[in-house]
Amino acid sequence: MEKVLFGYLALAILLSALFAVYAGNVIRSVLWLLVLFLHQAVLFLTLQAEFLAAVQIIVYAGAVLVLFLFVVYLINLREEVRLPRFLNSYPLAFLAAFGLLVAASIPLWKYQPTLRIGTLTPELILKEGHTQILGLHLFRDYLLAFEIAGVLLLVAVLGAVVLVRRIREGEL
Amino acid sequence: MIPTSWYLELALALFAVGLLGFISRRNVIVMLLSIEIMLNAANIALAALGTTLEDVTGHILVFFVIAVAAAEAAIGLSLVVLLYKRLREVHLDEVKTLKG
Numbered sequence: 001m002e003k004v005l006f007g008y009l010a011l012a013i014l015l016s017a018l019f020a021v022y023a024g025n026v027i028r029s030v031l032w033l034l035v036l037f038l039h040q041a042v043l044f045l046t047l048q049a050e051f052l053a054a055v056q057i058i059v060y061a062g063a064v065l066v067l068f069l070f071v072v073y074l075i076n077l078r079e080e081v082r083l084p085r086f087l088n089s090y091p092l093a094f095l096a097a098f099g100l101l102v103a104a105s106i107p108l109w110k111y112q113p114t115l116r117i118g119t120l121t122p123e124l125i126l127k128e129g130h131t132q133i134l135g136l137h138l139f140r141d142y143l144l145a146f147e148i149a150g151v152l153l154l155v156a157v158l159g160a161v162v163l164v165r166r167i168r169e170g171e172l
Numbered sequence: 173m174i175p176t177s178w179y180l181e182l183a184l185a186l187f188a189v190g191l192l193g194f195i196s197r198r199n200v201i202v203m204l205l206s207i208e209i210m211l212n213a214a215n216i217a218l219a220a221l222g223t224t225l226e227d228v229t230g231h232i233l234v235f236f237v238i239a240v241a242a243a244e245a246a247i248g249l250s251l252v253v254l255l256y257k258r259l260r261e262v263h264l265d266e267v268k269t270l271k272g
Contacts, residue, residue, distance in 0.1 A: 014185055026201050029202050033205055036212070047179075047220055047222075055238055059238050067249055071253060105181060110177070111176060119229075138232055149240070160250040
């Protein structure tokens with residue numbers, strides 16, 4: 001039962017990624033990516049990571065994709081559908097991606113988990129909840145990284161505003 | 173219980189799809205979407221390893237990757253808007269100003 005669910009999720013994720021890459025219309029690409037993110041949230045649920053599933057839907061499907069859709073609507077891409085979608089070196093790109101797939105799949109297939117750290121055992125998740133464990137570790141061991149991530153997001157927002165503002169005569 | 177190597181293979185395949193999109197498409201917006209696909213592949217691998225090794229670090233790293241991806245999308249899309257305002261063009265092979 002689990003394996004059937006995983007197979008469906010893997011198939012849906014890979015197919016929607018392929019459709020997103022191949023679609024001629026950019027809006028279709030964005031919407032296929034939405035399908036991918038929703039399926040990936042369920043994949044996180046199969047990994048007992050319910051907080052990550054929620055964050056995946058809220059941040060990716062809710063914020064990032066809406067940002068993409070805004071930009072797609074802002075930019076006039078009416079003739080986009082008729083133009084060639086790929087570079088001329090497209091077969092080389094396909095070869096590179098396929099080579100990566102072949103070269104890395106055999107060692108990954110033989111992967112065996114060795115040591116277990118024990119800070120996120122299934123019993124602990126059942127007792128305390130995934131969000132609580134993550135929050136405790138985030139604000140205890142990774143507090144500096146968390147603050148830096150906050151500053152990074154602030155800088156990104158300010159940078160986006162500064163980059164696209166209208167430049168008037170006489171000022172930089 | 174699903175073996176971890178299945179998750180890793182799925183992450184690898186998803187990364188390959190994102191790489192293909194990034195190096196073969198002409199449209200900058202689709203290239204940014206491909207970067208998001210690659211980051212999601214990394215997220216799958218991190219979450220799977222975090223659950224298998226029972227280590228909370230993997231899941232926390234996924235959290236940070238999502239934050240960085242949001243920042244990267246904001247900056248990248250504002251650059252796309254800037255590019256369109258300058259050149260009326262979002263195809264990266266047409267932008268040759270820096271080619272020399």
